[in-house]
Every structure is written in structure tokens, then in C-alpha cells.
Amino acid sequence: MSNFALPAPLAAEATSGTARTTTITLFLVFVAITLVITVWASRQTRNATDFYAGGRSFSGFQNGMAIGGDYMSAASFLGIAGLIALYGYDGFLYSIGFLVAWLVALLLVAELLRNSGRYTMADVLAFRMRQRPVRTAAAVSTITVSIFYLLAQMVGAGALVGLLLGIREGETFLGMDADTAKVATIIVVGALMIIYVTVGGMKGTTYVQIVKAFLLMLGAIAMTLFVLSAFKFNLSTLLGDAAEASGKGTPFIEPGLRYGVEVAGDATQTFYNKMDLFSLGIALVLGTAGLPHILIRFYTVPSARAARKSVMWAIGIIGAFYLMTLALGFGAAAMVGGEAIRAQDTGGNTAAPQLAQELGDRYLGGSTGGAVFLAVIAAVAFATILAVVAGLTLASSSSLAHDFYANVIKRGTASERQEVVVARIAAFGIGAVAIVLSIFAQNLNVAFLVALAFAVAASGNLPAILYSLFWKRFTTAGATWAIYGGLITAVVLVFFSPVVSGRPTAMFSGHDWQWFPLSNPGIISIPAGFFFGWLGTVLSREKADERKYAELEVRSLTGAGAH
């Protein structure tokens, strides 16, 4: 190789050219395969159950994979690997919260929801309540959570494209500079998710998620094995090298560099930082079982027992993946180094792809191998984004059609056909709105929206779901108060928090209307959601419908009359 010594920048450019072509080719292959599946799925989609719930025909394992594909977003793949690479141990806190959360879904929600609901979260919430107010609230919350999450993913995709394709400042690619490429990516991602959902419905979306989960696991396993073998499967050496390369020493492998930071001489800020860590932690754990795009996945299997199996598989797959984030993150810290990662992206999102390049360089035959492996991982990252945004679009369009159109506007008189037509139009509309909002927000720091989506789900949706399933006295007013109360508390607190204004890293960095000291509202908004649900119930004159509660309870526990 050394005989071939090209001038360094040129070599780098050649590499990035190979990587770019390979990334795009692989991504196009993924898109082509998923589009074929989508068209095939559309032929299998005949009625509303097919469109909303994939005909309830998926096996526990298939749905477990799809849950993994729906859940492991680019934020967890690139984001957590980057957090660990730059801040060490603290990134791992995210992994743990994201995994433990599944126990709430497994123990309290998945099977009961599968038994008593049909297409959306609101089917269970409105089961024994007055339909219109509860379904309206549920639709508002579903769409809010999904749009927050969508924006974070799509703006993230736009930001990643320049990095993953290696388009630098002043460079052009296919005649586009970095900024145009960003907008183009947002539009392409948005257009694809609209196609997956409107054409393929839940069946198409599920297969996209399964394929993505498979690719993501394969990519992560390959990288993990390379990293571990580089350190002779000695975790201690890996951690030691990562700590040393980070320049931060031992604190790098201990909690505290990113979350709950201790500010010397500022006890108040230290206190807030630690509260913030706790607040984030509980929102992660309690949010998952309230995320609408996750909840509707439980309807895609034939029975509650299959729903249980799918969560068991999901826990296995997601757990394995988050364990591997340790190897990816610390591996990137040790082998790529914090400086090189920050040079690409100060947020660390390129840590995993850069690690792939390094591993390819070392183990797959030099710079070409590096370029190819980088390209593979970059393409996997885009596939990851696509599968997640499709799930989100499907959840919000289902709720808009089934909850708002069919049950609020049409009061239950819409035909199945009409409902599905509306769901498809809704998917198009929501996709279009998401594209436009993402383009407007493309230069804002909206990464906090993922945590906010979890906080809203934990504060509004989860209390309403748990009260509905377990509290006999719960009423219509209680359900709407819980949802709106939790939602509004979380959103308002975040609006006045340091992630939106008042800090250089805030969404509106030039402004300052911040007064709420925490970035994560969960510690206040989650208890608030439960409190409002209780208050709305005890204050309402309406008495709970005992017969309907008996039906809900018997159906949810036994599966009698399940769809």
C-alpha cells in the first residue's frame, strides 16, 4: 500500500467517494427491496384489519423483530454510540432506561391492550367511556407524540446525510451542496415513509421494520465482534483504552460527565442537574408503554399470548442491541478517539460510522474495506430512520382515521372502506406536514424532542391506560384530564426549559424565556398526569359504567371476544 502513497487529502477523497457510492447503492437496494415488499403487502391488504393491524397475522418472533425495528431509532444507534464515545459511561444510562421500560409494557400493558383493543390506543381508553371526548384526546396526544418523534428523526436524517455521505462545506454532490442535500434527504425520507404507509399499511410497515431490525442487528454484531476481538475479548482493556484515549481518564468510565454533572461551586445547578438525570430516567422507563406507535404493534399478532411472546423477543433483541452499544461506544472512543469524532460532529452521531471505517481499515483489507464498511453502516442508519418514521406515520394516521374521523366526526357510522381511505389520506397529510416542519426546523437543535415524546407518553398516555385497565371508578373526565393534563404539563415545562431557550445549545439559542430549570419535565409532569386523572375522576358527576368495566376487565384478562 505504501508504494501507492497518494497525497493524503486525495486518498481521503477517493475513500469518501467509494464510501459515498457504496452507501447510496446499498441504500437504494434497501429501498428497492422494501418497495417490492410494500407493493406485495398492498395486494394482501383487503380490509381495515389488514391496513391497521397487518391482518393480525404476524408471529411473536416476527412482531418482536418489528418492535425492535420500530423502537431502535437512529437516536439509539448513532445517538447512544456517540454519547458513550464522547461522554463515556453516561450514554449507557440511556440504553438501560430504554430496555427496562419494556417490563412496563410486558407486565402491565401489552396483553391487556391486545385483548381489549382493536386498532389504536384509544380503543382501550374509550372502551367504557364516552367515545368522542376520549378519542379526541387520544388522537391529539398520539399525533403530538408522533410528530415530535418524527421531527427529531427527520431533522436528524437531514443532519446525518452530509456526515454519512461525507459532503463537506463548499463541496457539491450530484450538484447539491450540503444544505440542499439536507433538504433533499428530508423530502426523500418523508416521501418513502408516506409510500410505505399509504401503500403497504401495517403489513408493509412491519416488513420494513423486520428487515431493518435484521440489518441493524447484523451490523451491530459485526462491529461488536471486531471491537471485542481487537481487545482480545477483554472488556477491562477496552474500557481502559477508551478512558485513556478520551483524555478524561477514569471519570470517562464512571457516571457524571454528561448527566447529573456536578458544577463546582454551584450547588443549585448541581442539584438541578441531578434532578434532571432522574427526571430523564423515569420518563424513559415509563414512556415506552405509552408510545402509540409501539402500542399498535401489539395488535398485529393473533392473540395476547403472541403479544407476550413478541415482547419477550423484543426484550431479547433490544437488550442484546443495547449491550452492544457499550462495545460500539467505548470501541469508538478507544479506536477512533473523541477528537476525531468531534471533528466530524460535535454531537457524536458519526461515532458508529467512523468506528466502522476504522474497523474496516484494520480488518477488511485497508482503506477500501474501511470505505465499504462505513458505507454499510451508514446505509443501515438510513434504513433505521426509515423504519421508525414509517411506524410513527402509521400510528398517527391510524388514530386520525379510526379515532377522530370514524368515531368523533362520523360517530361510528363510517364504513371500513371509508376509514382506510381516510387513513391513507391522513398518512399523506401527516407526512407532508412532517416534511414541511422538518425543513423549517432543519437548523434547530431538536434532538430533545425524542425525550419530550417519551415524557408526554409517560405523563399523558400511560396514566390514562393504567387507570382504564385497573381502576374501576375511572371516568371519561378522568381520561381526558389525564391525557391533556400530562401532555400540557410536559410540553409547557419543556417550552420554558433550557433546551428551548436561554442556552447556546437551545432550540432558539438567541432567545431567553427559560424559567423551568430542568431539561426533562418527567419528574413533575408524570405525577401531574396521574394526579389529573384522579382529580378529573373524583370531580366528575358521571359515575363509571360498571357493566362496561366488567366487560373490559373480563375481556382484557381472558381474551374473550378479542378481535
Add this chain to the structure above:
Amino acid sequence: MSTTDTPSTAVDSAPDPYLAVQQSAEFAGLRRALRNFVFPMTAAFFLWYALYVLLSAYARGFMGTKVVGNINIALVFGLLQFVSTFLIAWLYARYTERRVDPVADRLKVQVEDDAMNSHGGGAS
């Protein structure tokens, strides 16, 4: 299949199969069996997780204590969260298979038979 799963105007026909089952001793046993597992277990894993987060925030010295080589208590504690999650999921599956599923299946058949007899049709 009808379009609305839960008509807001409930069909009020005389003996309600759901109320009858809900008030039966067997159903009470099923409910108890499920709640006796999931409620304490939820409290347990939530507190265990909260303890982990609180120690990460407030007991940094303890968490930084090295156990073997560069592997410290923070890492072991974090990995134990994975272990406990896998373990609880496995225990839950085993428990429900033995204690919950058989009763649920019996009651499901009973409810659906009752509904068939009282309405002359299946519960959709």
C-alpha cells in the same frame, strides 16, 4: 365485522355474561393471580432501577469503585439491570403459563358460550 368496536350505547340485555363472570370466584382468582405478580414485580423493578439512577447521580464514589481491572460497580450495576430485566421477563412468562393462562382459557370459553346462548350470536 362492524366498524365500531365499542358502541357507546351499550346493548342492555338481561343477564350480562361479562358481569356474571366478573363476579365469579374463579375470575376473582384470576385477577388476584395476575395482580399478585405484576404489581409487586413492577414496584420491585421500578425501585431497583430508581436506585441505580440515584446511585449514578449521588453515589459517584461508590459507583466508581473498581471490581476487576477497569470494571467498576457502575458497569456491574448497569449490567445487572439487563440481567434483572431478562430474568423478570422470563419469570413472568413462566408464571403466567402456569398460573394465569389455564384459568383465562377456561373463562374465555365460558364467556363466549354464555354470550352465544344469551345473544344467539358470538361476541364479535
